[in-house]
Amino acid sequence: MGLDSVWKSPKRVWFWKKPDLAAGLYSGHGQGSFRGGRYDDVIKAISPYPLYSYELSNEQVRKIADALAAHSFDAAMRLVSVKQGMELEAAEYADLTRVFAKYAKAGAKLLGSW
Numbered sequence: 001m002g003l004d005s006v007w008k009s010p011k012r013v014w015f016w017k018k019p020d021l022a023a024g025l026y027s028g029h030g031q032g033s034f035r036g037g038r039y040d041d042v043i044k045a046i047s048p049y050p051l052y053s054y055e056l057s058n059e060q061v062r063k064i065a066d067a068l069a070a071h072s073f074d075a076a077m078r079l080v081s082v083k084q085g086m087e088l089e090a091a092e093y094a095d096l097t098r099v100f101a102k103y104a105k106a107g108a109k110l111l112g113s114w
Contacts, residue, residue, distance in 0.1 A: 002114060005036030005051050009108035019095040036112060039096055041085025046071050056110040065100035068093075 007013070022035035036051040044050050047067040049060050056064070071079070073090045080087050088096070103110070 002035060003037040003040065003052055004033050004113045005039075006033040006111045006113055007103050007108045008111055009103060009106045011106040011108075013102055013106050013108070015098075015102065019099050020092065021095055021099065034099070037114075038086065039088075041080050041083065042076060042088060042093070042096065045079040045083055045085060046076055051110070051112060052114070053110075053112050055112070058104065058107050058109055061100065061108060061110055062104040065097070065104040068097040068100050 019034075022038045023033075040051040043064055047064045049056055049064055068076075073093045076093060077087050
């Protein structure tokens with residue numbers, strides 16, 4: 001079984017355009033949960049936090065959101081490639097960035113389930 005990353009948010013989070021991330025067990029495509037194992041290489045390449053964690057605090061989620069926003073798609077994929085990780089498509093990276101930013105602003109934590 002792989003990693004599902006599940007958002008625990010004190011506020012409801014809505015997206016006008018549904019994110020297109022690998023769907024998690026509890027909901028689809030980044031809203032509520034997503035397949036964290038698919039994105040762990042990217043998050044580890046740009047931040048000090050692995051998604052394979054039982055819980056990432058809102059502060060850690062905010063730092064990941066900032067790191068995603070600070071790296072262009074090309075720069076992030078170069079870092080992932082150096083570490084021989086799984087690369088993403090540009091649209092998927094944009095959605096990952098958008099999801100982390102929105103949940104960080106809502107005060108959410110990220111829970112790992114595997």
